[in-house]
Amino acid sequence: MRTAIKSVFTALAISGAGAAQAFSVFACEPEWGALVEALHPSAQVFSATTHLQDPHHIEARPSLIARLRRADLAVCTGASLEVGWLPMLQARSGNAKVQDGQPGMFYAAQFVKLIGQYEGVVTPFSGDVHPEGNPHFHTDPRRLLQVAAALRDRLIQLNPAEASSISEQYASFSKAVSERIPVWEAKANRLKGKSVLTQHATFGYLWEWLGIKSVGDLEPKPGMPPTPGHLERLRAQMSQSAAQAIIIAQHHDKRPAQWLVQQQATGKTPLVILPATVPEVSSTALLTWLDGLVVTLTQEIK
Amino acid sequence: MHKGMVYLAPLVAMALPAVAGAHESDKWEIGVVLDAAHTSKKLELGARGKDLELGHSDLVIRGPLGSAFTAEYSLAAHTDEGKLEHHTENLWIQTRTLPAGLQAKLGRFSSQIGYLNEQHPHADDFAERPLLYRGFLGGHWYDDGLRLNWTAPTPFYLRFGVEAFSGKQLIKHPETKKSPGAQTFSMKTGGDFDASNSWQFGLSYLNNRRQAEAHHHDEEEEEHDHAHGAEFSGKHMWMTDLVYKWAPNGDSKNQQVRLIWEHARVGGIHPESGSLRHSGTSLAAVYRFHPSWEVGARTDWLKVNKPEFHEDDDDYEFASGRLRENALMIAYKPNHMQTYRLQFVRQKGSGANEEGELVFGAPVRNSVQFQVVIGFGAHGAHSY
Numbered sequence: 001m002r003t004a005i006k007s008v009f010t011a012l013a014i015s016g017a018g019a020a021q022a023f024s025v026f027a028c029e030p031e032w033g034a035l036v037e038a039l040h041p042s043a044q045v046f047s048a049t050t051h052l053q054d055p056h057h058i059e060a061r062p063s064l065i066a067r068l069r070r071a072d073l074a075v076c077t078g079a080s081l082e083v084g085w086l087p088m089l090q091a092r093s094g095n096a097k098v099q100d101g102q103p104g105m106f107y108a109a110q111f112v113k114l115i116g117q118y119e120g121v122v123t124p125f126s127g128d129v130h131p132e133g134n135p136h137f138h139t140d141p142r143r144l145l146q147v148a149a150a151l152r153d154r155l156i157q158l159n160p161a162e163a164s165s166i167s168e169q170y171a172s173f174s175k176a177v178s179e180r181i182p183v184w185e186a187k188a189n190r191l192k193g194k195s196v197l198t199q200h201a202t203f204g205y206l207w208e209w210l211g212i213k214s215v216g217d218l219e220p221k222p223g224m225p226p227t228p229g230h231l232e233r234l235r236a237q238m239s240q241s242a243a244q245a246i247i248i249a250q251h252h253d254k255r256p257a258q259w260l261v262q263q264q265a266t267g268k269t270p271l272v273i274l275p276a277t278v279p280e281v282s283s284t285a286l287l288t289w290l291d292g293l294v295v296t297l298t299q300e301i302k
Numbered sequence: 303m304h305k306g307m308v309y310l311a312p313l314v315a316m317a318l319p320a321v322a323g324a325h326e327s328d329k330w331e332i333g334v335v336l337d338a339a340h341t342s343k344k345l346e347l348g349a350r351g352k353d354l355e356l357g358h359s360d361l362v363i364r365g366p367l368g369s370a371f372t373a374e375y376s377l378a379a380h381t382d383e384g385k386l387e388h389h390t391e392n393l394w395i396q397t398r399t400l401p402a403g404l405q406a407k408l409g410r411f412s413s414q415i416g417y418l419n420e421q422h423p424h425a426d427d428f429a430e431r432p433l434l435y436r437g438f439l440g441g442h443w444y445d446d447g448l449r450l451n452w453t454a455p456t457p458f459y460l461r462f463g464v465e466a467f468s469g470k471q472l473i474k475h476p477e478t479k480k481s482p483g484a485q486t487f488s489m490k491t492g493g494d495f496d497a498s499n500s501w502q503f504g505l506s507y508l509n510n511r512r513q514a515e516a517h518h519h520d521e522e523e524e525e526h527d528h529a530h531g532a533e534f535s536g537k538h539m540w541m542t543d544l545v546y547k548w549a550p551n552g553d554s555k556n557q558q559v560r561l562i563w564e565h566a567r568v569g570g571i572h573p574e575s576g577s578l579r580h581s582g583t584s585l586a587a588v589y590r591f592h593p594s595w596e597v598g599a600r601t602d603w604l605k606v607n608k609p610e611f612h613e614d615d616d617d618y619e620f621a622s623g624r625l626r627e628n629a630l631m632i633a634y635k636p637n638h639m640q641t642y643r644l645q646f647v648r649q650k651g652s653g654a655n656e657e658g659e660l661v662f663g664a665p666v667r668n669s670v671q672f673q674v675v676i677g678f679g680a681h682g683a684h685s686y
Contacts (some may be wrong), residue, residue, distance in 0.1 A: 026667055059500070059547065062491070069453050070455050088683035094403040094452070094453040096400065125639075146553075221402075
């Protein structure tokens with residue numbers, strides 16, 4: 001009897017410890033969820049958003065508060081990308097671990113150099129500008145590697161017992177990405193100097209990396225949806241010198257870009273719709289997604 | 303406050319974030335929201351005066367105090383018949399690092415009862431708050447007090463909270479003064495049905511220990527209280543709220559539907575009132591059909607029993623009154639710093655006291671309101 005009770009208690013203790021050990025990660029965007037999967041596969045990863053959502057505009061839903069309440073680590077972009085919803089989740093979660101300044105709150109933007117800082121004075125009519133710079137840096141694999149190194153250190157700090165496993169995972173991820181970068185660059189070499197018309201600065205870092213020129217934005221001001229007047233100006237601009245492609249993200253409204261394509265001489269300017277981030281949260285998702293971006297661009301841009 | 307400060311504040315707010323420019327949200331920020339509206343006819347229980355008035359505008363300063371606390375100060379201002387009035391609406395510190403999902407707040411802040419009360423009025427979907435807020439909570443109820451919340455580590459959202467307040471902002475002229483003047487207990491829960499559909503349900507109770515003076519029927523109208531203080535009150539108030547939101551794949555930027563239902567029931571109106579109650583219900587639907595455009599409809603019911611004291615026969619009378627309000631609005635929001643809203647409101651009132659005086663004296667047949675909300679500088683995150 002006594003041994004039976006003892007074994008029950010042992011089982012409970014083990015299962016309790018097991019539950020406590022599952023390191024829970026709240027990723028604001030799926031790219032960071034995929035990065036955690038790659039560096040620390042035993043973590044339980046939840047992504048607050050998907051590639052079909054605009055990460056600027058997320059409701060601070062009750063389900064997200066509940067997820068953040070139980071997280072050991074939150075991995076977010078920062079640079080004000082989540083300013084409209086993350087602070088509310090942090091405040092409502094009552095979770096001390098994921099407050100700003102704690103090791104459990106990781107902002108990727110702190111570890112990379114941003115482009116596209118807004119220099120002017122921000123007024124209510126400037127649009128949704130980010131004085132810190134463009135926060136969509138995950139489309140540049142070189143910056144992705146910088147974030148991965150910092151995230152490795154943070155994961156080790158929070159899981160010292162698994163330091164060697166995390167270091168190994170990082171080494172293999174870093175090697176895989178570093179090996180692919182020259183391959184992607186070679187493949188996309190002929191895209192250098194090509195001009196594209198885009199919507200928002202979603203792929204700004206991708207253009208910078210591959211040497212593609214963004215010659216216009218469907219948004220009249222950052223974050224402001226395309227207006228008829230602005231589209232008409234772009235149409236006039238395109239008739240002077242056509243861009244090689246119009247490129248929007250999957251979460252953008254297709255209609256304005258479709259209208260602009262229809263105004264062009266047929267077959268001349270393709271509309272390319274790219275996923276702004278990984279469509280699934282898995283350890284290989286980032287490589288597959290970046291591969292897909294490069295392949296699609298080389299196929300679509302003549 | 304000088305009028306000049308109102309104009310100066312947005313400039314200060316615009317300059318400061320550029321100076322801060324840090325990566326995280328862990329920094330002090332300052333923001334100003336100006337809310338102005340033109341109202342063709344003042345609504346019964348309405349907060350906005352006729353013609354052009356400054357509505358609930360504020361200057362907010364918020365930031366961390368060390369790693370353990372967040373603090374906020376806000377100064378709210380509005381005009382009343384052209385005269386600028388202002389008050390400190392928020393001055394609080396809140397804990398960030400208590401263990402086990404606990405959180406405490408101390409100072410002056412908005413109570414978390416109901417759905418809308420804790421939200422900034424400038425984020426509302428309609429130019430005026432629902433009738434039950436205007437009737438029972440003075441539009442929105444902030445007060446001096448203490449809050450303790452616990453968020454449960456459950457797979458769905460579950461939060462319990464208690465608050466103790468002075469109650470001075472709720473009942474301005476009480477017959478009995480007690481401390482604390484008001485206590486609240488509340489619960490919120492919610493989750494997702496799937497990627498596109500989410501919900502939240504709340505239940506709250508307000509124990510008001512400051513009994514309001516009955517309306518002295520034979521006296522002249524006393525000094526009028528604008529905007530704040532409850533018009534109709536009682537010892538107990540129960541509130542339930544239910545919110546449902548839909549957005550395709552959770553992407554609310556281009557398309558969204560929001561349904562909001564709130565109900566309030568007030569008992570213990572007066573020691574002489576027996577089982578008489580006040581009650582109020584609000585049902586609102588808003589549809590964002592374009593990234594910059596929203597339409598919405600709201601219908602409100604209010605049922606009250608107004609205590610009146612008659613000095614001639616030294617007796618209390620409870621005049622039963624009803625007010626209905628229907629509102630339609632269309633809003634243009636080119637970005638999150640600007641809202642332009644056109645709203646049509648129709649009211650209908652009924653009920654009078656023994657002398658035949660109406661409980662709701664001036665319900666409007668039709669009123670048109672045009673509202674502009676403009677934000678400068680930092681803009682806090684919005685709740686669900």
